[in-house]
Amino acid sequence: MIRRLARIALPAWPWLAASLLARVAGLAAGVALLAVPAWGAVVAVDGDLDVVLLAVVLVSLAAAKGVLRYLEQFLGHRAAFDLIADMRLRFYDAVVPLAPGELEADSGTLASIAARDIDRVEVFFAHTIVPALAAVLVPGAVTAWAFLTGPVEGAVVLGAFLVGGAVVPLLGRRASARAARGLLAERAAIAQHVAEDVAGRAEIRALHAEETRLAALDDLSARAGRHLRASGLVQAQRAFAGLLWPSAAVLALLALGAAAPEHRLVLAAAVIGAAPALTAVEAFARSLPLALAAARRYLGVLDRVPAVADPVRPSVLPEGPLPVRVDAVRFRYPGSDAPVLDDVSLDVPARGRVALLGPSGSGKSTIASLLLRVHDPEHGRVLVGGVDVRDLALGDLRRAVALVEQRTVLVSGTVLDNLRLGAPRLTEAEAWSALEDASLADDVRAHPDGLDARVAEDALSLSGGQRQRLGLARALARRPRVLVLDEATSHQDVLTQRAIRLAIAKRPDLTAVVIAHRADAVAGMDRVIRLRGRPVRSRKTLTPHDRAPQARNADCAAPTPEGD
Incomplete structure (x- = not known):
């Protein structure tokens, strides 16, 4: 599913590439905002620190990070909204040949796919592709710097980043995916139920069936709530692990020994500064199962081959009245x-x-x-x-x-x-x-x-x-x-x-x-x-x-x- 969505995203690659450059530069500025003060603290011990220059550098880094963050979001969403608009057109083009002979889905389900499901796929375009690539580039650069400092330091930093980027996002992966699929199914059922209530409101009132319909809606909402609670439990576990691993990495670096503590202090600050790159992985790992489940429903409609289609070489009707x-x-x-x-x-x-x-x-x-x-x-x-x-x-x-x-x-x-x-x-x-x-x-x-x-x-x-x-x-x-x-x-x-x-x-x-x-x-x-x-x-x-x-x-x- 990720490969298919990546192919859909190909037309927007210039916008996504520009968004990636802005994100990498912004994350680098964030690393520098913590690493430079740590370096300043080490230099200040010898009394050679230029406080004014340090302040100018930090203010410039903070301003650059803000501007780069805005550019990253603007460019990423510019790409995502173009792709979503194209997805809706493709969806309509796929539905028309299927209707009305082969289209088994109800109007509420179709409306749910066309509106909410396609909107959920926006998470993949705007908040997954670029953060995933940046989560490799920025921590990779910090890891390379750590190995230049020392093999032990490099191993500690590499291990910390692997935990933060690979282990934490995968915690409860199956439960999260199962909850996402169930939640989408229940929300589609709710949309269909409400659509039927709107269409048949006169009959429902005439039959005094309001309580029955509301009870059925409550049951659907309760089932959706169970899926939400299951998803929330997985997210809580990931959030706890996401807060734990950067602190553990810093403590491990500072506990390595007395040799060259100033280098480890700067490196520890860089690890904290690079952590948001991997926190973003955990963030989109929370929303990605829902986006992939939505994409699966969307592409399931696009994949259907109409039994009735135009001939390769169509004939022409004769002029005049037709028997x-x-x-x-x-x-x-x-x-x-x-x-x-x-x-x-x-x-x-x-x-x-x-x-x-x-x-x-x-x-x-x-x-x-x-x-x-x-x-x-x-x-x-x-x-x-x-x-x-x-x-x-x-x-x-x-x-x-x-x-x-x-x-x-x-x-x-x-x-x-x-x-x-x-x-x-x-x-x-x-x-x-x-x-x-x-x-x-x-x-x-x-x-x-x-x-x-x-x-x-x-x-x-x-x-x-x-x-x-x-x-x-x-x-x-x-x-x-x-x-x-x-x-x-x-x-x-x-x-x-x-x-x-x-x-x-x-x-x-x-x-x-x-x-x-x-x-x-x-x-x-x-x-x-x-x-x-x-x-x-x-x-x-x-x-x-x-x-x-x-x-x-x-x-x-x-x-x-x-x-x-």
């Missing part, structure tokens, strides 16, 4: 033994208006997901405009095919912001046209702000029907060539459903597929294809009802007349 064909498709969801669709075929002609009707679990929404290539079938093909969707670039396919689901997800912003989500260059005139087709224009005009009316993320200020119609208007604003409505008018009254169907029918270049449970929701369609659920047999059987060539392996109803 849709499902050809002998079999599909089962991951982890399921029974296929949802088995040898299913159907045809939707260009400019056609076809409805898929059937009970829950019959595969209607699965067909929509295959059409948008959220998943790929195990067997068979899904074609748009005569081209297998697996041969199309995902961007081209999803620009041509728009899906409106039963529950519309809106973003915080204005009505116009939501309409421009898939059409950033949408004009206000085009926005009003899309709202008219979705039977929402009168509602928006009634608001004092019109297109600038604010819409919250959860859109509690809108009714369920208005949410659906805004989602439909957003899809129509993109001017798709295939429109899939998956229970997208379930919250509408009969007259509104009829107005929406008529508006869609006026678009001559649009092929429409309407998914519903009830026959009254698909009145006016050219053809109704009934999908049966899986009653007894493991193989889904969709028998032609009228032998029409447009639909095979499906129950096909005659066109339903338009009516009031």
Whole structure:
């Protein structure tokens, strides 16, 4: 994990190198701040000390150390923040191809990784790489000086630095790593729990489930607290050992004997001055397990290979209206033994208006997901405009095919912001046209702000029907060539459903597929294809009802007349 993070940090090496130089120089100034007075005390015994010069040197060293410390922090954090920004972009780029077909993580977990976990990795960039290198360079220089003083002195200093730099940071390493992994898991569970509470607050109040939800949150917090206590115990042990080893080294140097005590006094001061270089190792050893556990969760998302990806040489969709064909498709969801669709075929002609009707679990929404290539079938093909969707670039396919689901997800912003989500260059005139087709224009005009009316993320200020119609208007604003409505008018009254169907029918270049449970929701369609659920047999059987060539392996109803 450290090697992978080091590779991520490579683009910021100029900033990190400058931060390292500033840190080494600052630590050297800190060593001199203690070693020079010790040397002055030795010189003062002979009466040759220039106190004014000594004071000027010490003040200069202190000022230099302060400036160098600031530069080290500034340069290190400059590198870290650039890298964190890049990590968030990489995370988003990795999540998009996985959603929604393969992304098993919940929204709270994803938010926890994108925000808190990536922030924790900042410790590695800003407070680990540079301090780790400086912990080798500065104590190494002091150790070399100690060996020049004498082999015994060198051995004492080397042993002290090895204890401070290698033994102390590794105390309780496994317990610390275990606590870090557990803490991150519990915090992610807390984030998901709170996200669910926010999303379902109306249901929680209606069911009087506040106490139950709070009790579950308390249990998660208690488990996180146990991991924090385990981590704190390890940190306390390391802190005690970190205070002990420099004092032991000084006492050992001063107890070596009477020969050349003045040299050992200066060397002891240098050891105390170099100790912060190794104290930093102990400090990042406390935070590093949490950073590595966070990085493991982050990189775990980046390492996932999308099952659905762009082809190497994508084909191009033909111009004009697009037919849709499902050809002998079999599909089962991951982890399921029974296929949802088995040898299913159907045809939707260009400019056609076809409805898929059937009970829950019959595969209607699965067909929509295959059409948008959220998943790929195990067997068979899904074609748009005569081209297998697996041969199309995902961007081209999803620009041509728009899906409106039963529950519309809106973003915080204005009505116009939501309409421009898939059409950033949408004009206000085009926005009003899309709202008219979705039977929402009168509602928006009634608001004092019109297109600038604010819409919250959860859109509690809108009714369920208005949410659906805004989602439909957003899809129509993109001017798709295939429109899939998956229970997208379930919250509408009969007259509104009829107005929406008529508006869609006026678009001559649009092929429409309407998914519903009830026959009254698909009145006016050219053809109704009934999908049966899986009653007894493991193989889904969709028998032609009228032998029409447009639909095979499906129950096909005659066109339903338009009516009031």
